[in-house]
Amino acid sequence: MTITLHQIEAAVDEVLARIDGPIVLGMPLGIGKPNPFVNRLYQRVKADPSRQLTIVTALSLEVPSGHSELEQHFLGPLVERVFQDYPDLDYVKDLRGPGLPPNIEVREFFLKTGDYLTNELAQQHYISTNYTFVARDMLGQGLNVIAQAVAERVVDGQRQISLSSNPDVIQEVVERFAEADKPLLTVGVVNRQMPFMLGGALVEPAFFDLLCDDPAGTHTLFAPPNAKVSTTDYAIGLHASSLVADGGTLQIGIGSLGDAIAQALILRDQHGDEYRRILAAICPQGLQGRELSPFRQGLYGCSEMFVNGFLQLMQAGIVRREVFADPTLQTLINEGRLDPRQLPPNVLELLAEEGRISLPPTPEDREWLQRFGILDGEGRVGPRLTGGVCMTGGFFIGPGDFYERLRTMADGERARIDMTRIDFINQLYGKDAEETHLKRVQRVKARFMNTTMKVTLLGAAASDALESGAVVSGVGGQYNFVAMAHALPDARSVLMLRATHDTPDGPVSNIVWSYGHTTIPRHLRDIVITEYGVADLRGQNDGEIVKRLIAIADSRFQPELVAAAKSHGKLDAAWQLPESWTHNTPQALDAQLHPFTQAGLLPGFPFGTDLTADELKIVAALRRLKKATQHPVELVAMALRSLWENKEAPPAYLQRLGLDEAQGFKALFIKKLFAGNL
Incomplete structure (x- = not known):
């Protein structure tokens, strides 16, 4: 029976009470993690050396902070605007900083690209596996809790739950544990920023043992800005x-x-x-x-x-191009014998010839025919097939306007996207x-x-x-x-x-x-x-x-x-x-494509960007400066050019980078280099 809790602290209490010994917590990759719940559990175990926690997950995301002082100054306003109240994961902060406490371990099967190359703890605890084996491997890791952020809505008085961004592995995990007759505590945490996806993402509320609907579980989704296309x-x-x-x-x-x-x-x-x-x-x-x-x-x-x-x-x-969840229908469509947008009057005879239904249709046949819109409630042939999807995905992540578009879609349009299990897709x-x-x-x-x-x-x-x-x-x-x-x-x-x-x-x-x-x-x-x-x-x-x-x-x-x-x-x-x-x-490639870039056919950000025009100019200058610092000869040439040209950067740019009151040789030198690279 599902227990609904209205406080994250109460959900953590419940987990700690139900699991006597070490907790092995599984979570989906990317944005499907219930960060506030995980952070509270992590802090409770961190403060109690008698408890042990192992986290099995992937792609733990973190708000960018910048490596240099310049980057940190630049990113501050951008992060505040784009990431808003997104809560970083405490275990990520510790893993990157002072290290994890001895009673906590993090094992990931996919790392944020390039971020942990020199982190020995992350490298030692990395699990190399195919995505399709993750559910199997979670069973082997001794998982006893799995937690996920979910979307919720009420329709006609009925509570509906969607796995939203991550139906990828959790359903297979639950099935494997049931088949192995091993206990598994399932925890869903409602985040009202999660788009309510349909298809394979829909589950009954009873899928979860604990459903937490604390307002603190709702926060901005991690939304990486679109990268520039070179x-x-x-x-x-x-x-x-x-x-x-x-x-x-x-x-x-x-x-x-x-x-x-x-x-x-x-x-x-x-x-x-x-x-x-x-x-x-x-x-x-x-x-x-x-x-x-x-x-x-x-x-x-x-x-x-x-x-x-x-x-x-x-x-x-x-x-x-819509596909349909029936091999006979899909084969007829592929062969050009059935147009899903305009059903022929003899569609029942065609399906009977293929052995898919009987004539006259049995009750089971009628149910199947109505499922795909071939027959309506009155037994008449419908105008077109229904239930087709043109996009199948296992998880999603994207910029803020991507999530907003998914949130505001009409159900009919959203139903064309089937978020479903990775063992089906991969x-x-x-x-x-x-x-x-x-x-x-x-x-x-x-x-x-x-x-x-x-x-x-x-x-x-x-x-x-x-x-x-x-x-x-x-x-x-x-x-x-x-x-x-x-x-x-x-x-x-x-x-x-x-x-x-x-x-x-x-x-x-x-x-x-x-x-x-x-x-x-x-x-x-x-x-x-x-x-x-x-x-x-x-x-x-x-x-x-x-x-x-x-x-x-x-x-x-x-x-x-x-x-x-x-x-x-x-x-x-x-x-x-x-x-x-x-x-x-x-050089040759740039010459070949330059005319088309100038004509606006190959824009740097074809699908928009969260950065302002001024921020794009600052980023371009910082990139050139960063590249030059890796090549001493190029840096010397850049410095000489900047000193010779003696350019000045706009005061607002300097203020954004903390260079408006630069003092000392190093700060003044960087200020001059930055101006020269604008």
């Missing part, structure tokens, strides 16, 4: 968008690359001539084999993460043969797009950790989607990476001969994209794969890649690098 990002996104088949299935991720792909798809659909000109500019080998047409059928989004890019594609009318095999078949017929012409950090010349990819073993983020669902792309007959896996990255010693290539860590093994190699092009690796021999990857590498590093491949016998000693491949430089 020229490099746009080039990658444009290449990726030209591989997406109309009538197909799409997965993309969060961040600037996801936004670049979404914007490129919108350009392709709404500005076809300009899109082809842009693509031709960055495809010197021609556009053969690229998808260039607008979206007549539309796309179905199927992604572990429902991100703002998908919402933008829905609003643009591109993600609109793998093909289901609980039975029918579910497995359903996934296969829904996910036609799928393009599963993921980012990676390094690709070897033989096609292996490293996406989650460095060769030292230091974890950057986590595997998440990447391996599953890559494997799924090989299991579906018309799907492709697309791994995207920037050709280089900057280090204090200068740029280095992200395409390398070998690397001491692998996320995706070489036998699952498929399509790799950099800003310089597309390498189709599927089914190719090693020598050809080496050539195709060198063709999309930065030209500054191509000679050493050729030499490495030859020294290991993977390239013929007489092979020469074609001259047409030797123009892969940032």
